[in-house]
Structures are given as structure tokens and as C-alpha cells.
Amino acid sequence: MDFLDPRKRRKHHIRLMVGYALMAIAILLTATVLVYWAYGYSFNTKTGIVENGLLFIDSKPNGAEIYINDKDQNSTTSSRKIIVAGSYNLTLKKEGYLDWQRKLTLTEHSVLRIVYPFLFPKAPKAQAIKSYAISPSIISLSPDRRWLLVLPQNGQTSPAFELFDTSKPTQPPQTVNLPSPALNGAGRPGSSLSVISWASDNNRLLLRHSYDGGLEFILLNRSDPNSSVNLNRLFNISPSDARLFNRKADQVYLHLADGTLYLGEVARASLQALTRRAITYKPLDDGLLLYITDQDATVGQVFARILDDGKTYQLTVLPAGARYIIEAAQFQSHWYYVAASDKSSRISIYKDPLTSVKDPARGKAHPFIALINSNAETVSFSDNSQFIGAQIGNRFAVFDIENQTRFQFNLEAAGQKPLKWMDGHRLIGNIAGNVFVMDFDGQNQHTLVPTASDDIFFDRDYIRLFNLVTAADGKLTVLQMTDLRAGADLPKQ
Structure with a gap:
């Protein structure tokens, strides 16, 4: 019997140990490969070891075809791609819609989410809702984007x-x-x-x-x-x-x-x-109040202050001017404040200034970053508070809080009024009598439909656009609805 033979028992033991060792090596190699793969490494037969990144892509509407460097990826949004780190041209295409394009850089071992693209129809279909003899005095949308309130005429007793x-x-x-x-x-x-x-x-x-x-x-x-x-x-x-x-x-x-x-x-x-002695003020969430005052200030200066739970804290000192810009919003549990006057050389942005001024060791708020678009007409936060945009005429400066990136760009023409945020990633307004829209970085600029004002609104799902237009006879003003769907996304008759 083999188990009674010492030599065979020794050989069996050696084979068993060798098997265990080989199994351990295999497990170690597999774990090493998986770890490196998780960190974004892969092997290319032509270039050897390469470092990858993870790219998430989505769009509204979904189902858009994905092209990277003009090559069809045989996939549609929403999708994820593991690709070699580098610079790429991303294009999203869908029948009936304008292409969406963007140059992007994917770094090694990183995750990049491009989930905000909005595809607009190539041939928007507008429908008149109601006509008015004169342009309505008020057109305003509720925060949930359900109720559109119109006042046809001012000056009425009731x-x-x-x-x-x-x-x-x-x-x-x-x-x-x-x-x-x-x-x-x-x-x-x-x-x-x-x-x-x-x-x-x-x-x-x-x-x-x-x-x-x-x-x-x-x-x-x-x-x-x-x-x-x-x-x-x-x-x-x-x-x-x-x-x-x-x-x-x-x-x-x-x-x-x-x-x-x-x-x-x-x-x-x-x-x-x-x-x-409050000159101007800005109510904020959480009961906070940001305001400008010249109380106790020296000649030629004013204070930007924050009122929190009955206590006043100084944000900064500004040169006195005829116009002041004060804004604030919360993004990812952090408060960001903006304060400037028309005499300021830059627009300063502060991060969690109350934390600093309440700390005895610091006792003072310091700018987090500054936008150089001085004398800006407006400074505003996007709907999701990720972006801070400053505008003067056709010049824009935008800061991306999440990615710590700044963008500066000019448009060929400026609107009669500053552009507004359409949502969390796009600006919209009236330029040359048309609805104009673009991404936060100035890319994907589109002209959609004619408009008689900068009052441009959307329904809850961003399927319908509402605005005022001048009728073809030039006499009536029409409240118009434009369906932003196209192709297969249109409702079946």
C-alpha cells in the first residue's frame, strides 16, 4: 500500500507542496493583475503596458451613439468606457438632433463623468398656445417648473x-x-x-x-x-x-x-x-443673509457682511461703488460666497468664510479664488451650484468648483440682457432675437427658435420650451411652446 511506503509518501508530499506553491503563485499573480487592472493598467500587444481611465457617458435624451475620435464605439448613452489615458474628441449623435461635441482629457487611473450633454433638435417644432394684442407684462415660472404665470396687461384695477x-x-x-x-x-x-x-x-x-x-x-x-x-x-x-x-x-x-x-x-x-445702513442684500438658505453696508466704514470703502443667527460677521472690505455684486450658494456641503463692487479689480470667491471668521486662530476670511472678469454685469451660480459664471457684454468667465477649472471665452455677439442658467450646465438667453444656448465652457453653441424676450422657460422634464414670439403679421405677441424631442423620441400619433 502506497501510504505505507516512505518514499512514495515523501514524493506525494513534495508534489502536494509544489501544487500548493504553484496555486499560491497563481493566486498572487491573478491578484496582482486584478489590482493593476483596477488601477487602470492593461496590456497592449503593440505598446506594452498602458494606463487607462474610466469614462462614464450619458445624455438627455439617452440612446445617443458614442463616437471617440470620430470612431463609432458601437454603444449608446448611458455607457461606460475603459480607455487609454489621453486627449480625445467625444461626439454624441442621435437621429433628428444636433451633434454634441467636446474635447476632453482623461488622466491615468481617474474617473471622468460626462453625464450632462443635452441634445437639441435640428428642426424644433413650435406650437402657438395663446396670442395677445400686446406683449404680456409678466411671464414667470414656478420653482418646480410646472406653473407658468402670465399677466396679459398692466394697469388694471383688479x-x-x-x-x-x-x-x-x-x-x-x-x-x-x-x-x-x-x-x-x-x-x-x-x-x-x-x-x-x-x-x-x-x-x-x-x-x-x-x-x-x-x-x-x-x-x-x-x-x-x-x-x-x-x-x-x-x-x-x-x-x-x-x-x-x-x-x-x-x-x-x-x-x-x-x-x-x-x-x-x-x-x-x-x-x-x-x-x-444696508446698501444692498442677498437672502440665502439656512437663514443666512449677505449684505453690503457703509456703517463704520472709512470714506471710499464698504463692508460685505454675513448675518448668521442674529450675529454679524465681516466677509471683506470693498471699494465703494455705484453697483455691488453679492452671491452665495452651497455645493457639496460647502458654502461659496462672491463679493465685489464695480470698482473692484477682481471678483473674489470665498469658501466657507464663516468657518474662518468664527475661528479665533484665523478670525478673517481669505479669498478662495478670483475671477478676473472685473466690472461684470452679473455673477451667478448654476442651478446645481457647481459653476460660478461672470458676464460682461459678450465676455464670460466661469469657474467649475468640483473640478477646480476656469474657463474664459467670448461670444461673437452679446444679448440685450445677460444670459441665465438654463440648468446645472448650460446658459441660455436672447441673442439677436433668437433663443441661444451653450454649455458652461462656451462649447455646443446653438440657436434654437426666435424669441421676443429673454423670458425663456422649460417644463419639469425639459421636454418643452416656452417663450414669447412676435406673430408673422408683426401685430400680435404669441406664447409659444417648442417640443425639444425629435425622431424616435416624438410621441406617436
Whole structure:
């Protein structure tokens, strides 16, 4: 019997140990290969070992064909690709849509997400919703992009708004009558209503009503107009400006001509003084307030300050000017503040300044980065707060917070008004009487449809575009809807 033979037992033991050793080597080699593969290494028979990156690609609408360096990848969005690190030309194509293109650089062992492309139709199909004898005085969209509020005419004793449901755009609009008692200056010469902002409940909105010799502010309740509130009458005050607190309608900021800033509680009709000599201010989320004041400042200077939970903190000192730019937003749990005047040489951006000024060891906020687009007309955050864009005329400077990248570019022509953010990655506006749209970095510029104003809106899913156009006869103004779908994405008849 073999197991009783010492020589055979020794040979069997040796074979067993060799097998274990070979198995261990195989496992080690496999693990090493997998680790290097996970880190982005692969082997090419022509070039040897190469270093890869991971590329995620998506688009709206999906199903777009992916081309890299003009070569069809035989895949559609959404998709992921493991490719050799380097620079590439990425193109997305879909029947009926304009191509989307971008040059990109994929670094070794990195993950790059190109998930924001938006494909616009080659031949947008527009449809008239309603015609007006004169251009509407107000066209405004609720934050959830469902309710489109139109005021056909200013100067009425009891203004009659039209409320369109963007999810059912062909249905007749609801009528929202603002009661005449809500307006002290109803029907007076020069009477003009404008929208300051909607509350986050998508139901109430803050209106500014100006007329010859007067100014007042109204909280309009679109679902129950009779419960609308005249803030001047409620608080027995005549503010020069008003804003919502925390994007809600239960509290409002009221700014007087002498610079005194109050916080008013609507339910109790009570006022709380917040600060004096405020030149301009910007309400923020979380109850924060960013404002400019010349209180205690030397001649030729002003302070940018932050009000947090009743306490004031200094952000920076600015040269006094005729116009100030102050903005702030939160991105990935960090607060970013922007402060500049028209006399500033640069637009400074601060990251979490409250953390710095509250720290006794630092006690001062320092700029995180600066945009050199001085004298900018506007500075704004994209809808997802990832991008900060500054514009003056046809010149743009954009900072990508997530990727720490700056872009500067010029357009061939400038619009009558600055472009606005369409969403988290695109700017849109009226240039030369057409709807113009482009990516945050100036790429993929497209002209879509004619427009009579820079009031350009989308429904909740960005399927429909709404804007005003001048009728062919040049007499009527038309509220128009444009379907942004094409080809196979169009609804079947």
C-alpha cells in the first residue's frame, strides 16, 4: 500500500507542496493583475503596458451613439468606457438632433463623468398656445417648473393673471384675479406689477407694484387669491425693497430707503430690526443673509457682511461703488460666497468664510479664488451650484468648483440682457432675437427658435420650451411652446 511506503509518501508530499506553491503563485499573480487592472493598467500587444481611465457617458435624451475620435464605439448613452489615458474628441449623435461635441482629457487611473450633454433638435417644432394684442407684462415660472404665470396687461384695477400648467400646455389657462383691495395703487397712472420671486411651495409669490408716487409689495396666493397680502398695509411700513426669507412666504425681509433692514413675520404682523445702513442684500438658505453696508466704514470703502443667527460677521472690505455684486450658494456641503463692487479689480470667491471668521486662530476670511472678469454685469451660480459664471457684454468667465477649472471665452455677439442658467450646465438667453444656448465652457453653441424676450422657460422634464414670439403679421405677441424631442423620441400619433 502506497501510504505505507516512505518514499512514495515523501514524493506525494513534495508534489502536494509544489501544487500548493504553484496555486499560491497563481493566486498572487491573478491578484496582482486584478489590482493593476483596477488601477487602470492593461496590456497592449503593440505598446506594452498602458494606463487607462474610466469614462462614464450619458445624455438627455439617452440612446445617443458614442463616437471617440470620430470612431463609432458601437454603444449608446448611458455607457461606460475603459480607455487609454489621453486627449480625445467625444461626439454624441442621435437621429433628428444636433451633434454634441467636446474635447476632453482623461488622466491615468481617474474617473471622468460626462453625464450632462443635452441634445437639441435640428428642426424644433413650435406650437402657438395663446396670442395677445400686446406683449404680456409678466411671464414667470414656478420653482418646480410646472406653473407658468402670465399677466396679459398692466394697469388694471383688479389684475387678471393666466396660469398655465406646463404638463398640460394645450389646456386653457386658469384665471387668477388679484383682488383690488390688495393693491393700494390699483389702476393709478404708471401702475406696473413685476415678480420678485416665488416661494418654495410653488403657490405663493412676492410681487412688486409700482405706480406714480408709490411702491408696494404683495404676497400673491395663486390658489387662493383672496388670501393675498399687501405687506405695506400689513406692517404699516413703506419699504423700498422686499425679499422672501428662506424662500418661504411666512417671513419677509423689508428694506427701507434709509438702509434699515427688517425681518417681518407675516402671521403676527411683527417686525424685527436686523441691521441699519444696508446698501444692498442677498437672502440665502439656512437663514443666512449677505449684505453690503457703509456703517463704520472709512470714506471710499464698504463692508460685505454675513448675518448668521442674529450675529454679524465681516466677509471683506470693498471699494465703494455705484453697483455691488453679492452671491452665495452651497455645493457639496460647502458654502461659496462672491463679493465685489464695480470698482473692484477682481471678483473674489470665498469658501466657507464663516468657518474662518468664527475661528479665533484665523478670525478673517481669505479669498478662495478670483475671477478676473472685473466690472461684470452679473455673477451667478448654476442651478446645481457647481459653476460660478461672470458676464460682461459678450465676455464670460466661469469657474467649475468640483473640478477646480476656469474657463474664459467670448461670444461673437452679446444679448440685450445677460444670459441665465438654463440648468446645472448650460446658459441660455436672447441673442439677436433668437433663443441661444451653450454649455458652461462656451462649447455646443446653438440657436434654437426666435424669441421676443429673454423670458425663456422649460417644463419639469425639459421636454418643452416656452417663450414669447412676435406673430408673422408683426401685430400680435404669441406664447409659444417648442417640443425639444425629435425622431424616435416624438410621441406617436
